[in-house]
Amino acid sequence: MTKSPKTIGHYEVKELIGKGGMGEVYLCYDPKTERDVALKRIRPEMHGIPLIRQRFLKEAKIAAQLTHPAILGVYSIEENFQDLFYIMPFIQGKTLKTLLASYRQSKASTIHLVRDFLTICHAVQYAHSKGVLHRDLKPENILIGPFNEVLIYDFGLAEYADMNEESFDDMPVLKSHPDLTRVGKIVGTITYMAPERILEKLDSVQSDIYSLGVILYQILTLKHPFKRQSVKQFKQQAQEEKILDPIDVAPMREIPPLLAKIAMRCLSFKKEHRYQNLKEMISDLEQYFEGKADWVFAARLDPKNPSDWELQETVVLKQTKDWAIYMLSSTLFPGNVKLEAHITLEKGSEGVGFLLGVAHRM
Template identity: 30%
Template sequence: MIGETLNNRYRVIEQLGQGGMGSVYRALDIALNQKVAIKVLPYQFSVSPENEKRFEREFLALTNLSHPNIVKVFEYGKSGSIIFFVMEYLHGHDLRNIMKTKPKKPEDFIALLKVFMQACLALSYMHSQGIIHRDLKPQNIFIQKDGDLKVMDFGLAKLQGSSVNLTQDGAVLGTAIYMSPEQASGKPSDERSDIYSLGVILYNALCGIPPFSGNNPMEILKKHLFENPQIPTYHNPFIPQSLVTALAKAMEKDPEDRFQSAKEFSHDLQMIMRILIEKQKRNENYVSIVVNSLKKLLKRR
């Protein structure tokens, strides 16, 4: 792949990542002289007409999602035995980069909430289009250098209210660490499944570790089904109680007890952020008053 030119237009430069339903490469669009990302269907899947159809459905799903917080796709193509589609190239890093340090100060939480509110916007839009992501995880949420967020990799997406998967068939789909209880048990998933997964990601970002871990995926899935996570403040005592409450609601075992929409989740996060901004302003005003008072005292002396 590296060094090849697909359809006499896209020169493949390097591999960026690899997943179950495709590998992603950085390439140069020779016609436009710009960087693009190319997702390639693995050869072992491309020999199956059904897998090719699923891969094409992922592309078609993305073409119908026009939103600033969802990755854009440009073209679907075949070059010899290689089946691929072309996406925008994103400059920045995935969410794992900002999860390395636990937030402590109000400004840390404000910055984190801004990221997750963008994720809620993306979810709200895709859900309004009838698409459930089903594989939300830090690797699939990209933060660009300008701070804008992009949700990507719809390889396990599903049309809501439909028995037809956009890509793979099977009862249990997703990544165990971030999977909702209903997905873990093979039950039908809906938009609240994505909300649970986003809640797990937020827990991870706040606490520095995911809520559940284990020696194998099945052990983790059982914990999602039957165990409650450690209270977030046990791992990070600086987390505001209002955020702990919102997080608990997002991660309820029963979908009926969760936020019923990404918009509802976003509304709570926005309220928490406003409270933190006001707190930050009060702290800054207090520091300013103290500094000015000290300056006056020094002048008198």
């Protein structure tokens, strides 16, 4: 086992706190600012590989450009012929992955974590506004601090929205460093990846939204929405993958219907059925916190499409056989009026809603 260095640059190394495919993270003391910092440097055995250095440097620059309270920032980037590292704030907290594991043991409610999840969504929305896709959103890349700090970190797989997977996946050097990528040249964590990323290698805002949906599902149920063993297995069974409603998966956890609906929409197989941007998703989450969770979005109707309004063609009043669109008045219907509807839902229908306007004459 390689011993940790005593110093890196002018930083005094306290301990190694993490190690990944490309880099290693140390808790260090900065004597110039007299504070603890987190230092991430490229692994020594990869220092001499230009393409690995390029990717590591790109990760640091992307994180440095994202100045948001819920994104772990970068103080500085230092590069020379011997070393490449960057400096971040040191936050003594726990990852969301660790917290969820503890909740599985205690069986306590996790609804309060939804507010932290909303903070995460705002941070990802900000990254998207800067043209950055995270591409590896998962609980272990989310840090929760002791003073309610909520931070996304590890932009090692991040790309600008106009890039594609080939920007790094097809590098020949990966053959000698298989821990830097995934089977089939797909980077990311398969259990958090949108179907189109696995099947077509396509990244988009909607693929990050899918990953957020997996995280929300886990917060609500403390379970994963599906089991994926490998890229090969998913490709063979993609169309058969079924995701159960969180309420059905964890009926004893009293999951609010609106939150379950948000998670399920994020996890739609086709990206056009998901939220098209974080603004839409955040709006629904804020609706929950405002106590307006009784109205749940089911489908968007197109007034120009007759098939969206077939219900009107079958709604009649029992005695008059007329359309059920009426202006009721005391002269037309003296006394109390009762409207009764008998509705038959076709296969695949999710529900029906009524809007009744009552005018009161003073």
